[in-house]
């Protein structure tokens with residue numbers, strides 16, 4: 001019998017990077033992409049099967065050391081270090097696109113292991129286990145990926161504080177546009193940290209914090225025009241931080257030319273995805289304009305009742 005754990009992707013609406021420095025962040029669960037992990041019994045050993053690896057957990061490649069550390073720590077906490085088992089991971093979240101793939105995979109695996117051993121798993125324990133892998137991925141995780149990929153509501157989040165669920169009910173749609181280029185979250189987070197001493201970087205982070213706070217108010221007031229304008233302003237602040245790329249900028253320019261309410265990169269940047277806020281009746285023309293420059297486009301059907 002297989003014991004399943006699931007999580008989903010995440011989209012940062014506002015506040016990536018600045019969230020690492022204590023400013024607020026707005027994030028949405030992205031249910032259209034999912035991770036399913038299944039833990040099952042085998043006669044001996046501990047193995048893992050996914051698209052990138054099939055074999056002994058001890059020999060996972062360097063790029064999967066975060067996941068290995070999460071599995072080891074989960075089994076240790078459950079006093080099942082040597083229990084024979086196989087973990088199979090199936091994911092529709094593209095990797096390194098700013099959609100929280102690494103946190104979601106770690107979260108689904110932890111849920112599945114705890115399920116397999118019929119152990120109670122509270123949310124804080126889950127988040128602390130995911131943090132082990134996220135800290136290895138990049139040293140300064142804010143925790144937003146872990147929280148959003150394991151929660152089913154939109155979040156207003158400030159690092160190390162209790163997150164607030166927010167109710168999103170907007171007459172707008174959100175397109176998620178994948179450049180097809182791997183994002184570089186680790187490198188981007190590292191470069192922002194190395195340049196933190198510069199006033200221009202601190203100002204950009206502060207601006208992102210203020211824009212995110214205003215975006216929360218715009219969501220509460222259901223003002224999609226204001227939210228869109230704030231998103232595009234946030235993209236410019238992220239450009240100042242040095243975390244955009246020419247492909248992301250190009251997609252933002254096209255979206256704005258075709259009348260989007262707003263658009264910006266989402267997640268770690270330097271590749272990965274951008275998002276476009278639009279009126280439902282603009283969606284089709286925007287998709288047609290963006291498609292030739294995109295690897296894939298998803299749409300969050302409507303921002304009603306997240």
Ligand code: MEV
Pocket residue numbers: 012015016017018019020098100140141142143144145185189267268
């Ligand atoms: C990555 O999805 C979001 C960043 O702000 C990093 C983090 O919050 O840990 C870039």
